[in-house]
Amino acid sequence: MLLGGCASVVRPRHQKNDYEQMMKRAEKNGWVFERKAKKFQGRCPAGRCLVTIPLTPSSQRTLANRQSDIDRCPH
Ligand SMILES: [Zn+2]
Numbered sequence: 001m002l003l004g005g006c007a008s009v010v011r012p013r014h015q016k017n018d019y020e021q022m023m024k025r026a027e028k029n030g031w032v033f034e035r036k037a038k039k040f041q042g043r044c045p046a047g048r049c050l051v052t053i054p055l056t057p058s059s060q061r062t063l064a065n066r067q068s069d070i071d072r073c074p075h
Helices: 017-028 060-072
Strands: 032-035 039-043 050-054
Touching (some): 017 032, 017 039, 050 060
Antiparallel strands (some): 032 039, 039 050
């Protein structure tokens, strides 16, 4: 598998639209999401806050929890 620098790679979409929209909003605020094996990993603009977004979330609460993690970022 070839992994180059992450900046020029287009992020694959999340299969769940709710999560895709959440990541899009965060990206507008400077977050960067990287696709990993079973999840997306998000990093805030300062690179200090990390969120992990599962590809197959177990419950609807996961969405709200990840959203509040993102909102809590002070950067
Ligand atoms: Zn942050």
